Amino acid sequence: MKILVCVKRVLDPQVKARVKADESGVDLANAKMTMNPFCENALEEALRLREAGVVEEIIVASVGGGKTEETLRHGLAMGADRAIQVVTEDALEPLGIAKVLKQIAEQEGVGMVIAGKQAIDDDSNQTAQMLSALLGWSQATYCSEIKIEGDMATVTREVDAGLETIQVKMPAVMSADLRLNEPRYVKLPDVMKAKRKPMDKIELDSLGLDTANRLTTLKVEEPEGRAAGVIVNSVSELVEKLRNEAKVI
Amino acid sequence: MENRVMGNLVIVEHDNNEVGAATLHAVTAAQQIGGDIDLLVAGENCSAVADAAAKIAGVSSVKLADDAKFGHHLAENLASLIVDVAAGYTHVLASATTFGKNVMPRAAALLDKAQISEIVEVKSPDTFVRPIYAGNALATVQSSDDIKMITVRTIKFEPAATEGGSASVEAISGGTDAGLSSWVSQAVSNNDQVDLTSAKIVVSGGRGMQNGDNFSMLHSVAAKLGAAVGASRAAVDSGFVPNELQVGQTGKVIAPDLYIAVGISGAIQHLAGMKESKVIVAINNDSEAPIFQVADYGLVADLFEAVPELDAAL
Numbered sequence: 066m067k068i069l070v071c072v073k074r075v076l077d078p079q080v081k082a083r084v085k086a087d088e089s090g091v092d093l094a095n096a097k098m099t100m101n102p103f104c105e106n107a108l109e110e111a112l113r114l115r116e117a118g119v120v121e122e123i124i125v126a127s128v129g130g131g132k133t134e135e136t137l138r139h140g141l142a143m144g145a146d147r148a149i150q151v152v153t154e155d156a157l158e159p160l161g162i163a164k165v166l167k168q169i170a171e172q173e174g175v176g177m178v179i180a181g182k183q184a185i186d187d188d189s190n191q192t193a194q195m196l197s198a199l200l201g202w203s204q205a206t207y208c209s210e211i212k213i214e215g216d217m218a219t220v221t222r223e224v225d226a227g228l229e230t231i232q233v234k235m236p237a238v239m240s241a242d243l244r245l246n247e248p249r250y251v252k253l254p255d256v257m258k259a260k261r262k263p264m265d266k267i268e269l270d271s272l273g274l275d276t277a278n279r280l281t282t283l284k285v286e287e288p289e290g291r292a293a294g295v296i297v298n299s300v301s302e303l304v305e306k307l308r309n310e311a312k313v314i
Numbered sequence: 315m316e317n318r319v320m321g322n323l324v325i326v327e328h329d330n331n332e333v334g335a336a337t338l339h340a341v342t343a344a345q346q347i348g349g350d351i352d353l354l355v356a357g358e359n360c361s362a363v364a365d366a367a368a369k370i371a372g373v374s375s376v377k378l379a380d381d382a383k384f385g386h387h388l389a390e391n392l393a394s395l396i397v398d399v400a401a402g403y404t405h406v407l408a409s410a411t412t413f414g415k416n417v418m419p420r421a422a423a424l425l426d427k428a429q430i431s432e433i434v435e436v437k438s439p440d441t442f443v444r445p446i447y448a449g450n451a452l453a454t455v456q457s458s459d460d461i462k463m464i465t466v467r468t469i470k471f472e473p474a475a476t477e478g479g480s481a482s483v484e485a486i487s488g489g490t491d492a493g494l495s496s497w498v499s500q501a502v503s504n505n506d507q508v509d510l511t512s513a514k515i516v517v518s519g520g521r522g523m524q525n526g527d528n529f530s531m532l533h534s535v536a537a538k539l540g541a542a543v544g545a546s547r548a549a550v551d552s553g554f555v556p557n558e559l560q561v562g563q564t565g566k567v568i569a570p571d572l573y574i575a576v577g578i579s580g581a582i583q584h585l586a587g588m589k590e591s592k593v594i595v596a597i598n599n600d601s602e603a604p605i606f607q608v609a610d611y612g613l614v615a616d617l618f619e620a621v622p623e624l625d626a627a628l
Binding site for chain 2: 076078079081082084091103158159160163182183185186187188189190191192194195196197198199202203204205206207209219222223224225226227228229230231232233234237242243244278279280281282283284285286287288291292294295296297299300301303304306307311313314
């Protein structure tokens with residue numbers, strides 16, 4: 066089985082997002098960028114499925130501008146076999162991304178797609194579900210365990226109440242939660258090897274899809290900060306303040 | 315675009331017995347958008363849910379799709395029903411819980427509509443505010459879609475009253491059994507504890523707790539305060555506690571009256587889940603920990619001394 070892993074280039078999770086002075090968005094100029102952490106979980110799972118003999122080929126794909134290639138190279142260094150960059154400088158919404166990925170999945174004839182459950186920049190948590198809908202495939206989101214046997218997969222999902230187990234028919238679109246696995250570290254020889262792995266570039270316009278955004282961002286602003294607090298010197302002082310000042314206990 | 319009469323459809327989250335509390339917040343968001351509010355109850359043997367939903371204040375009608383194929387809210391089947399019902403509405407809303415987040419984007423894509431995730435404010439019927447970058451920025455977005463597909467972040471909307479409404483209940487059919495997935499099991503959480511998402515007080519532990527056994531200290535404090543116990547991602551990743559306790563960007567987003575963070579450093583993704591709490595207390599032995607920047611009351615101390623002392627003082 067071929068598997069498609071969808072990845073996104075995002076602001077490094079350790080870096081605090083800063084809003085531009087003109088409130089047009091978040092300032093990403095010169096910011097440290099990385100592969101979205103959940104996408105790393107997704108790719109790691111694909112690598113483990115290949116090691117287990119369930120998957121033969123791993124294609125890592127992303128939609129974005131010039132530097133998206135760096136993120137895909139990271140995916141190749143982790144162990145993906147080849148990469149596809151759908152090139153556009155526009156920031157597509159999840160629906161547009163899902164339309165693009167549907168076309169890639171069908172062209173490549175993959176038997177499964179796995180993505181991160183959400184990107185830590187726009188926090189939409191939509192793309193995998195939308196792609197599953199457009200393909201008409203089974204959907205398994207927020208996976209913390211995936212077992213594939215023949216044309217069925219048993220998946221444990223992280224839901225608000227705890228853990229839910231479902232069975233889905235393959236082909237399926239799945240989304241990775243954090244506890245699915247621990248992504249491997251990339252070693253230097255793997256980085257060198259990744260430079261020679263195939264990287265296809267497809268211009269978005271050549272796909273002939275309607276990927277027009279439906280939302281207009283009118284303003285991006287910083288949330289109100291919290292007023293500075295106080296340091297208390299003892300547990301008894303803390304309890305006294307919670308009782309008599311904050312009146313919350 | 316046809317000129318639709320403004321109307322909201324709220325997808326009810328439930329367990330086939332009771333209306334989930336999160337839905338009440340989505341109803342309030344619908345009230346702020348304006349127009350009629352209809353509720354969709356899809357499940358199996360769930361007429362009690364529809365009857366309870368009909369009593370929610372401000373609701374015009376309840377559509378009840380009672381069918382085995384909706385029993386476990388599998389995304390494929392439920393999304394197909396939402397698509398069938400959504401055509402008559404300008405807004406379709408669900409709570410931004412794992413229930414709503416799972417099914418709504420699927421329905422949106424089938425309708426060829428964008429989804430507006432986790433709104434925290436209604437500016438107008440087509441303009442909404444939503445957090446991005448773990449809540450470090452707030453985006454105001456305007457939708458051009460004729461059906462607006464929305465998930466609602468519960469903490470920013472008060473719950474609608476569960477009494478006072480007298481809506482009609484209409485049985486409907488629709489949706490398909492896609493036959494793509496089936497429900498196997500649900501690991502049941504410890505039900506005798508206070509619900510994390512609705513608790514007035516939450517006591518959370520982080521990596522500093524060192525192991526799962528030490529969380530018993532927090533449970534003891536929580537029992538005295540009538541509080542729920544939560545955890546940081548680090549504590550969940552380390553296997554100290556189960557995933558449903560995780561508070562943060564990708565766990566639960568909560569806003570209790572009092573949040574006590576014990577041994578939690580305060581990573582960006584954790585703050586995203588609790589910084590709307592009314593009063594925040596941080597107990598940590600590292601005075602440089604970022605959690606102190608959002609805490610109303612900080613105590614720089616060894617938690618293994620401070621927490622038993624706190625327990626004794628309550």
